[in-house]
Amino acid sequence: MTAPRKIVSDVFSIGAIDWDRRLFDELIPLPDGTSYNAYLVRGDETALIDTVDPPFWPVLMRNLERLGAIPDYVIANHAEQDHSGSLPAVVEKYPEIKVVCTPRCQVLLEDHLHIPEDRVVTVEDGEALNLGKKTLEFHHIPWAHWPETMATYLKEDRILFPCDFFGSHMATSDLFADPKIIYEPAKRYYAEIMMPFRSLAKKNTEKVAALDVNMIAPSHGPIYSDPSFIMAAYQDWTSDSVKNEVVIPYVSMHGSTRIMVDYFVDALVERGIGVRRFDLTMTDLGKLAEALVDAATIVVGACTVLTGPHPKAADAVFVANALRPKARFVSIIGSYGWGTKIVEVLQGMITRMDVEVIEPVLAKGLPRDGDFEALDRLADEILERHRGLGIA
Numbered sequence: 370m371t372a373p374r375k376i377v378s379d380v381f382s383i384g385a386i387d388w389d390r391r392l393f394d395e396l397i398p399l400p401d402g403t404s405y406n407a408y409l410v411r412g413d414e415t416a417l418i419d420t421v422d423p424p425f426w427p428v429l430m431r432n433l434e435r436l437g438a439i440p441d442y443v444i445a446n447h448a449e450q451d452h453s454g455s456l457p458a459v460v461e462k463y464p465e466i467k468v469v470c471t472p473r474c475q476v477l478l479e480d481h482l483h484i485p486e487d488r489v490v491t492v493e494d495g496e497a498l499n500l501g502k503k504t505l506e507f508h509h510i511p512w513a514h515w516p517e518t519m520a521t522y523l524k525e526d527r528i529l530f531p532c533d534f535f536g537s538h539m540a541t542s543d544l545f546a547d548p549k550i551i552y553e554p555a556k557r558y559y560a561e562i563m564m565p566f567r568s569l570a571k572k573n574t575e576k577v578a579a580l581d582v583n584m585i586a587p588s589h590g591p592i593y594s595d596p597s598f599i600m601a602a603y604q605d606w607t608s609d610s611v612k613n614e615v616v617i618p619y620v621s622m623h624g625s626t627r628i629m630v631d632y633f634v635d636a637l638v639e640r641g642i643g644v645r646r647f648d649l650t651m652t653d654l655g656k657l658a659e660a661l662v663d664a665a666t667i668v669v670g671a672c673t674v675l676t677g678p679h680p681k682a683a684d685a686v687f688v689a690n691a692l693r694p695k696a697r698f699v700s701i702i703g704s705y706g707w708g709t710k711i712v713e714v715l716q717g718m719i720t721r722m723d724v725e726v727i728e729p730v731l732a733k734g735l736p737r738d739g740d741f742e743a744l745d746r747l748a749d750e751i752l753e754r755h756r757g758l759g760i761a
Contacts, residue, residue, distance in 0.1 A: 371404075373432045374544050376584070376592065377526050379411040379503065383432035384588070385425035388540045397561050398653050401554060402540025405451055406588045408530055409433070410523060413501025414441040416469075418521055418530045419588050420455035429455060430462070439463060442490075442498065444505065445470040446532035447518045448477035452588050460488055469498065471509055473517035492519075508580070510534055510573040512566040520577065527583035533562060534573060535599050537590030546591040548598045553659070554590065555599060559606050560658035564692045571607035574600065611665040611695055613760040614643040615751060618657055618685040619670025620650060625704035625735050626672045632741055633668070633702060636748035641761060649681040654688065661694040665760060666751050667724075669715060673705035677714050686718045693721050698754055700747060701729035704736065727751065 374382045384407040391399050405421035407429055417440040421429045433440070443460075445453050445468055456478065460466060468484060472491045478484040492498070494509040506522040513534040520531035537546075537554040563570045578600060585593040585600075593599045615637055621627035634644050645660040661667070667689060671682035678686075682703075699719060701712055712729050730747050732740040755761035 371428060371432070373409070373436050376408070376528070376544070376586065380523065380526060380528065381409045381436060382544060382586070382592070383407050383409050383429060383436070384419075385421050385428040386540050386542070387422070387425070393538065396654070397538075398655050399538050400653065400655070401538060403538040403589055404540055406586065408586060409436060409438055409440070410500065410503050410505065411438070412503035416440060416442040416444055416498070416500055416505060417459070418444045419446055419452045419532060420459055422451045423454040423458075426455040426458045430458075440466055442467050442469050444521050444530075445474055445478060446521060446530065446588070447515060448474050448481060449515060449533075450481065452532060453478060453482060456482055456484055460484060469507075471517050471519050473511075474519070477515070477517055497524075508576065510576065512569040513573050514562050514566060522580055522582070527581055529577060529580065529582045529585045529596070530588075531577070531585065532588045534587065535585050535593065535603065536562070536587035539590045541591055543591050545594045546598075548595075551591060552602065555602060556606065556662060557655045557659040558589065559603070560662050560692065561655055564606075564658070564662060564694060567607050567693065567695065570603065574603045574607055606662055609695060611697060611758065611760065612643065612663040613641070613755050614645060614664040615666045615668055616645045616647070616657070616660045616664040616696075617668050617670055618647045618649050618652065618682070620648070620672060620679045620681040621670070621704075622672045622674075622679065625732060626670050626702070629702050629704065629730070629732060629736050629740065629744060630670045632736075633744045633748065636745055637751070640748055640752045642748070642752060642755065649685055657685065658688070658692055661689060661692060661696065664694070664696055665755055665758060666698040666700070667694075667696050668700045668702060671701060671703040671711050671715065673703065673709040673711055676708050676710045678711040682711075683715070683718065686715050690719050690721050696722070696724055697758065698727055698751065699724045700727040700751075702731070702744065702747070704732045704734065706734065725754075727754070
């Protein structure tokens with residue numbers, strides 16, 4: 370369990386650290402665990418900001434009791450269960466408490482958690498709640514990463530509580546983030562959670578930047594005592610700029626596609642292009658997502674199964690299409706036995722990506738000299754396009 374920890378006067382972190390969780394949403398690997406951060410703000414009245422994943426409700430309850438706190442309000446920044454899942458228990462334990470959320474969040478709380486309508490107070494963008502000595506100001510940040518999300522700003526202490534926004538899946542006893550340690554988990558988290566809504570994440574980052582924020586306290590991972598670090602990172606990740614890099618997720622059944630990938634990686638490196646290569650039989654999905662944040666080009670290495678792409682290659686393309694990275698170019702390399710439709714199938718799976726498809730290179734069986742020459746031409750075309758962007 371996690372004991373209450375003081376952030377500043379009358380503001381406490383009272384959530385839970387999940388040291389052992391290794392999969393989120395039955396999809397996302399968690400190599401470093403995670404946390405479900407909840408916060409307590411005391412004025413003349415008391416507000417609980419977010420709750421915890423339901424199995425950790427006893428931790429939150431004990432922390433409230435340790436502080437002798439009886440909250441008057443519970444702020445639901447986001448309706449997803451890892452943050453609002455304990456709301457039914459909170460509402461039951463404190464019969465006078467009011468749930469504060471956006472109008473869209475109220476609908477989701479009713480649908481997912483059956484929170485009674487008469488226990489909810491909705492707030493509009495920019496509306497404030499005066500606790501006496503402490504003032505909470507609510508800022509709607511839709512699609513960070515659900516449509517109903519808001520951030521809560523504690524004006525007197527200049528602390529922003531943005532729920533999932535700026536978060537990281539990281540179990541740590543450190544209350545405050547070390548920039549050297551948190552950068553990769555935060556980027557990985559952005560890639561998995563926020564990147565599908567990059568344009569809106571950019572607008573929400575600009576909205577937050579306009580506030581006088583001294584500290585950012587997300588609901589996953591440690592607190593940013595210096596918000597400039599994570600703000601600069603989000604400004605970079607949400608921008609339109611890309612790097613002179615090619616991401617190559619691939620799978621090879623009998624070695625032919627792997628031979629092509631080996632050759633192609635060398636061809637790219639010889640041309641001064643960075644490469645991030647992922648064997649899809651063992652790749653951590655979060656590592657692949659993180660690599661997609663900046664890369665200018667994605668080249669899928671896919672062998673053929675029953676004329677279609679290997680399922681692991683199709684899975685990687687499905688994920689890339691869902692995450693909608695800012696890559697500008699896509700291509701396919703791979704091998705087939707007697708016939709293939711992998712190009713048609715994979716191209717049909719990237720309808721959400723705004724990319725130019727560069728002519729794929731497919732080899733029948735073991736690649737021959739002509740196939741390697743085609744890989745060189747593909748590397749040349751990628752270099753030309755990267756130069757056109759001014760990144761090579």
